[in-house]
Amino acid sequence: GENVEQHPSTLSVQEGDSAVIKCTYSDSASNYFPWYKQELGKGPQLIIDIRSNVGEKKDQRIAVTLNKTAKHFSLHITETQPEDSAVYFCAEGGSASKIIFGSGTRLSIRP
Amino acid sequence: EAQVTQNPRYLITVTGKKLTVTCSQNMNHEYMSWYRQDPGLGLRQIYYSMNVEVTDKGDVPEGYKVSRKEKRNFPLILESPSPNQTSLYFCASGPTRGSNQPQHFGDGTRLSIL
Numbered sequence: 001g002e003n004v005e006q007h008p009s010t011l012s013v014q015e016g017d018s019a020v021i022k023c024t025y026s027d028s029a030s031n032y033f034p035w036y037k038q039e040l041g042k043g044p045q046l047i048i049d050i051r052s053n054v055g056e057k058k059d060q061r062i063a064v065t066l067n068k069t070a071k072h073f074s075l076h077i078t079e080t081q082p083e084d085s086a087v088y089f090c091a092e093g094g095s096a097s098k099i100i101f102g103s104g105t106r107l108s109i110r111p
Numbered sequence: 112e113a114q115v116t117q118n119p120r121y122l123i124t125v126t127g128k129k130l131t132v133t134c135s136q137n138m139n140h141e142y143m144s145w146y147r148q149d150p151g152l153g154l155r156q157i158y159y160s161m162n163v164e165v166t167d168k169g170d171v172p173e174g175y176k177v178s179r180k181e182k183r184n185f186p187l188i189l190e191s192p193s194p195n196q197t198s199l200y201f202c203a204s205g206p207t208r209g210s211n212q213p214q215h216f217g218d219g220t221r222l223s224i225l
Binding site: 006009031032034036041042043044045046049051089091093094097098099100101102103104 | 115142144146151152153154155156159161167169170201203208209210211212213214215216217218219
C-alpha cells in the first residue's frame, strides 16, 4: 500500500543553521506534497506545499524540493530561529482521496 | 475567523461507553477528514468525506463511524470504545474534493479510554 517514510525522527540544530527533513513516498501517481508544522497543543498547520509539475518552491526561509524520479521530497529551513522548534510532517496526496502522512520530525533549535 | 472546531478537547471515559467527538468548520469546505495521532506513527487517516452524505474509509477505520448530514459538520462516533483507541484525534477540512489540497486542522481531542 501507499507509504511515506520520513527522516530523521528528531533533529537538533544550532540557531542560525539550516535544517533538512526528507521524505520518500511509494505511490508514483501522487501529485501533491504538503508540509505541516505542529506546535505543542495545536493542530498541524500547512507551511508549504508542492505539486508534481514543479521541482522546487520557496517561501522566505522555507523551501521544498521534489524529485519525482526518485520519489522523494525535502523540506529545507534556513537561518533557523527558536520559533521553528516544532514537529514537522510531510504528506502525499492526490492519487486517491486519501492522504498519507509521514511519521513526523521533532525539530529543536539550540540557542 | 476561519476555523475547524472540535469538541470536547479532552475526554476520559471507560470501555464500551459510546462517545461522539464533534467537528465543525465555517469555511464552506467540501472535504472533511478525521485522523488519529500516535507516537512514532504520525497522523493516520480514519475516515474522510468529499461531500454531504459521502464518506469513505481511510487507513484505520475499524471501531469508528462517521456521518456527514450537513456540509459543516463531521462527527466521529465510537460506538464501543476500547483502550487501543486512546489517542489524539484531529479533524481537518479542505476547500475542494480530493486529497490534493491544503487542509485546515482543528486543535485536537485527546481521548483516554480506561
